[in-house]
Amino acid sequence: MMRQYELVERVRRYNPKTDEALLDRAYVYAMKAHGSQLRASGDPYFSHPLEVAAILTDLKLDDATIVAALLHDTIEDTDATKAEIERLFGHQIATLVEGLTKIKKLDLVSKQAKQAENLRKLLLAIADDVRVLLVKLADRLHNMRTLKWVPPDKRDRVAQETLDIYAPLAARMGMQDMREELEDLAFRQLSPEAYQSITTRVSELRQRNGPLVEEIERELRDELARRGIEADVKGREKAPYSIWGKMERKAIGFEQLSDLYGFRVIVKSVDECYRALGVVHTKWAIVPGRFKDYISTPKPNDYRSLHTTLIGPRRQRVELQIRTRDMEEIAEYGIAAHALYKDPSGEPGPMLSNESRAYAWLRKTIENLSQGLSPEEFLEHTKLELFHDQVFCFTPKGRLIALPRKATPIDFAYAVHTDIGNTAVGCKINGTIAPLVSELKNGDEVEIITSKAQSPPGAWETIAVTGKARAAVRRATRTAVRAQYAGLGRKIAERAFARAAKVFTEEAVAKATPRLARATPEDVFAAIGRGEIKPEDVVRAVYPEWAPPRADERSNGERAPNGEGWFELKRAHNLKFKIPEGASAERLDAIPIRGINGDLPVRFAPNGGAVPGDRIVGILTPGEGITIYPIQSPALQNFEDKPEHWLDVRWDLDELSDGRFPAQIMVTARNEPGSLAQVAGAIGDRGGNIEGLQMRTRSADFTQMLIDVEVFDLRHLNAIVTDLKARAVVSSVERVNG
Structure with missing residues (x-):
C-alpha cells in the first residue's frame, strides 16, 4: 500500500506548490475513518481510495481532486459526515465528496429505473463540478482492475455497466487511454474466450512479424527528419476490444484485418502537422477515404489530430495520427489536460469560462435530457448521446453540426433547434432535395425545409439516432x-x-x-x-x-344525460342488443368525425371499419380514444353493459373531401387462374385501394378472399361490390361487419 510521503511525492512531481499538509490530513483522516474495513480481496479498504488518488495523480490533477479521491467513500461507508469534512477540509472538498456519495451502485440488469435515476444524479453532480466525473472514472478503473475479487454473480453486471456508461463517458471527455483500459477489462470479463483468442492471435502475429513496429517507427522518423521535421513516432498494436469491435462492425474475421498497427507522429506545431502529412502521402500510397482532419474540425471532446491510413513500410497497412504535443496531451488525458482546475489551490478562478468543449457538451446533454423524461427514457437517450462516432455537417450559413454516425436530417434539424425539428417537412442535402430519412455523410450541407402546419410524426422516434431528437419527437x-x-x-x-x-x-x-x-x-x-x-x-x-336521473326515472323515449334512452335493433340473425338512442340518428350536437387524421383520437372498428354513409356509434375506450363502429356491427353487444362508454357521433365531411375509410368485404370466387387478378382489377377500376388480403380455401372449386379495402364513402363501396358481382368468376360478395 502506498505510503503517505509517496502520495505527496507523486503530486509534487507535477505541482511543486502542492499543499502537503492538506494531503497529509486527508490521508490520515481517511485511513482512520475506514479503520479495519476490508475489501473483498482481504486488503485494507483504505487501499482503494489510495489507489484512486494515485490514478488521478497520473492525470496531474489539483489538490482538491486528490483529497476528494481519498475521502470519496467516507460519508457513504463510515461515520463521517459532510459537516465534519467541510469543517476539516473546506466547502469545496466537502461538496465534491457529497457529489460522489449521492452516486449509488448502478444496477444495469434488473433495476433499470433505479439505475437511470442514479445516472441522472451522477450527470447532475458532474454538471456542477467535472472533477466528480474524474474521481468516479478513477474509482471505476480501480474497481475493474480488482474485479476478480468481486462475487462471480456481480462481475458481469459491473463489466457491462462499465461498457455501457463509464467507458463512453471517458471517451466523451477525451480520456482515450482510460477508455481503452476500461473497455479491455470489461471485455476480458464479458467475453473471456474472444479476449483470449484475439490476444493469442496478436501475440502470434507479433512473433511472426518480428520487430515490425520498431522498423516502421524508425523509417517514418528518418523520412521526416530528411525533410527537416523533428518528430517523435510511437507505434503500438490495437487494443483487443478495438480489434473485436472492428470485426463485429464489419463482420470479418481476424485474418481479414489489415490495420492492426497504429502510429502517432508528434511534432512541434500545427504547420508541421500538415507538412508531415504531405511527406507521408508523397512517400507511401494512401488508402482512399481514410483521411480525416480533426485539427480544422475538432471532435466535440476537443480531440485534434490528422488521421490517415497508408500502405507503409514493408507493404504493411498502418493507421497514422499526426498531432502536436499539446494535442497529444489532450488526446491522452482529455478534459483533465485543461487548465480549468490546474490552480494549486484547487479554486476554479477566472478560467471557469474557458471550459472545454467536452464539458460544454456534457452540460448541454444534461440540459437536453433532463426535461420531462421518465427514468428509462433518460437512460436510453443518454446512452444514445454517449455512443457513436461523429459525422460533421454544415448549415447553409456554414455552422458546423456534429452528429452520430447514421444520423439523418431529422437529427440535424433537432440539433439546430427543437422548433426546426418539430416543423421539418423536407430537406436539401448539398442542394438536392432528399428524404428526411437519408443517412448523412461527413461534409454534407443540409438545409431543412419547414412548415408551421407540421408536427413531427411519432414514427420519427424510431428513425432518429440522437437522444435529443428522439426525446423531442416523443414530447411533441x-x-x-x-x-x-x-x-x-x-x-x-x-x-x-x-x-x-x-x-x-x-x-x-x-x-x-x-x-x-x-x-x-x-x-x-x-x-x-x-x-x-x-x-x-x-x-x-x-x-x-x-x-x-335514476335509471328507474327514465323511459324508453326520454333522453338521459348519458344518452341512455334505449331502443332495440333486430339483426337478420335475430340477435337482440341495446344501443344508445342518440347513436341512431345523425344528431347535430353529436361529436363530428372527420377520419383518423382529424383533431380527435379516432380509430375504426378493427374488423370491418366504417365509412361515411354508415350510421355510426362511438365507443370511448380509456386511454385509446374513440372507436367508430357502424350501427349494424355485432361487436357493439360487447358494450351493452357499459353505457358510459357510448358516444353520440356523426360524420362531418364536405363533398370535396378525398379521405379514404376502411371497410372489409368477403369475396367468394371460382378457384381458377386469374380470379384474383379479376377481383383486384374490379376494385382498382373503381378507384378502391386494397390494404390487406387473406385467401381462404372454402372448397376445391371456390376460394374466399377477405379483403381490406379503402373507399371514399358507402356509395363508393356499394359500387365496388356491384362491379365485383358482375364478374363471371365471382360467386358472391358481402360486406363484413366485425
Missing part, C-alpha cells in the same frame, strides 16, 4: 395526443352540460379543478377524453346540487 407526440384528448374531452363535457341543462364555461370548470384533482381545465378535458373522468362527475363538480 405526447403534446399532440394530449391536445387530441383534450379536444375530445371538451366536446364530451359540453354535451354532458347540455344534457343536464346546465351552462358550460371553462371558467366554471377551472374553479372546480381542485374537486377533480386536476390542475387546469385542460387537464380535466384530457382526462375526460382518455376516459379517466366521467363527464357527469365534472357537471357535479361545477354544480354540486345537480344529480343525474
Whole structure:
C-alpha cells in the first residue's frame, strides 16, 4: 500500500506548490475513518481510495481532486459526515465528496429505473463540478482492475455497466487511454474466450512479424527528419476490444484485418502537422477515404489530430495520427489536460469560462435530457448521446453540426433547434432535395425545409439516432395526443352540460379543478377524453346540487344525460342488443368525425371499419380514444353493459373531401387462374385501394378472399361490390361487419 510521503511525492512531481499538509490530513483522516474495513480481496479498504488518488495523480490533477479521491467513500461507508469534512477540509472538498456519495451502485440488469435515476444524479453532480466525473472514472478503473475479487454473480453486471456508461463517458471527455483500459477489462470479463483468442492471435502475429513496429517507427522518423521535421513516432498494436469491435462492425474475421498497427507522429506545431502529412502521402500510397482532419474540425471532446491510413513500410497497412504535443496531451488525458482546475489551490478562478468543449457538451446533454423524461427514457437517450462516432455537417450559413454516425436530417434539424425539428417537412442535402430519412455523410450541407402546419410524426422516434431528437419527437407526440384528448374531452363535457341543462364555461370548470384533482381545465378535458373522468362527475363538480336521473326515472323515449334512452335493433340473425338512442340518428350536437387524421383520437372498428354513409356509434375506450363502429356491427353487444362508454357521433365531411375509410368485404370466387387478378382489377377500376388480403380455401372449386379495402364513402363501396358481382368468376360478395 502506498505510503503517505509517496502520495505527496507523486503530486509534487507535477505541482511543486502542492499543499502537503492538506494531503497529509486527508490521508490520515481517511485511513482512520475506514479503520479495519476490508475489501473483498482481504486488503485494507483504505487501499482503494489510495489507489484512486494515485490514478488521478497520473492525470496531474489539483489538490482538491486528490483529497476528494481519498475521502470519496467516507460519508457513504463510515461515520463521517459532510459537516465534519467541510469543517476539516473546506466547502469545496466537502461538496465534491457529497457529489460522489449521492452516486449509488448502478444496477444495469434488473433495476433499470433505479439505475437511470442514479445516472441522472451522477450527470447532475458532474454538471456542477467535472472533477466528480474524474474521481468516479478513477474509482471505476480501480474497481475493474480488482474485479476478480468481486462475487462471480456481480462481475458481469459491473463489466457491462462499465461498457455501457463509464467507458463512453471517458471517451466523451477525451480520456482515450482510460477508455481503452476500461473497455479491455470489461471485455476480458464479458467475453473471456474472444479476449483470449484475439490476444493469442496478436501475440502470434507479433512473433511472426518480428520487430515490425520498431522498423516502421524508425523509417517514418528518418523520412521526416530528411525533410527537416523533428518528430517523435510511437507505434503500438490495437487494443483487443478495438480489434473485436472492428470485426463485429464489419463482420470479418481476424485474418481479414489489415490495420492492426497504429502510429502517432508528434511534432512541434500545427504547420508541421500538415507538412508531415504531405511527406507521408508523397512517400507511401494512401488508402482512399481514410483521411480525416480533426485539427480544422475538432471532435466535440476537443480531440485534434490528422488521421490517415497508408500502405507503409514493408507493404504493411498502418493507421497514422499526426498531432502536436499539446494535442497529444489532450488526446491522452482529455478534459483533465485543461487548465480549468490546474490552480494549486484547487479554486476554479477566472478560467471557469474557458471550459472545454467536452464539458460544454456534457452540460448541454444534461440540459437536453433532463426535461420531462421518465427514468428509462433518460437512460436510453443518454446512452444514445454517449455512443457513436461523429459525422460533421454544415448549415447553409456554414455552422458546423456534429452528429452520430447514421444520423439523418431529422437529427440535424433537432440539433439546430427543437422548433426546426418539430416543423421539418423536407430537406436539401448539398442542394438536392432528399428524404428526411437519408443517412448523412461527413461534409454534407443540409438545409431543412419547414412548415408551421407540421408536427413531427411519432414514427420519427424510431428513425432518429440522437437522444435529443428522439426525446423531442416523443414530447411533441405526447403534446399532440394530449391536445387530441383534450379536444375530445371538451366536446364530451359540453354535451354532458347540455344534457343536464346546465351552462358550460371553462371558467366554471377551472374553479372546480381542485374537486377533480386536476390542475387546469385542460387537464380535466384530457382526462375526460382518455376516459379517466366521467363527464357527469365534472357537471357535479361545477354544480354540486345537480344529480343525474335514476335509471328507474327514465323511459324508453326520454333522453338521459348519458344518452341512455334505449331502443332495440333486430339483426337478420335475430340477435337482440341495446344501443344508445342518440347513436341512431345523425344528431347535430353529436361529436363530428372527420377520419383518423382529424383533431380527435379516432380509430375504426378493427374488423370491418366504417365509412361515411354508415350510421355510426362511438365507443370511448380509456386511454385509446374513440372507436367508430357502424350501427349494424355485432361487436357493439360487447358494450351493452357499459353505457358510459357510448358516444353520440356523426360524420362531418364536405363533398370535396378525398379521405379514404376502411371497410372489409368477403369475396367468394371460382378457384381458377386469374380470379384474383379479376377481383383486384374490379376494385382498382373503381378507384378502391386494397390494404390487406387473406385467401381462404372454402372448397376445391371456390376460394374466399377477405379483403381490406379503402373507399371514399358507402356509395363508393356499394359500387365496388356491384362491379365485383358482375364478374363471371365471382360467386358472391358481402360486406363484413366485425
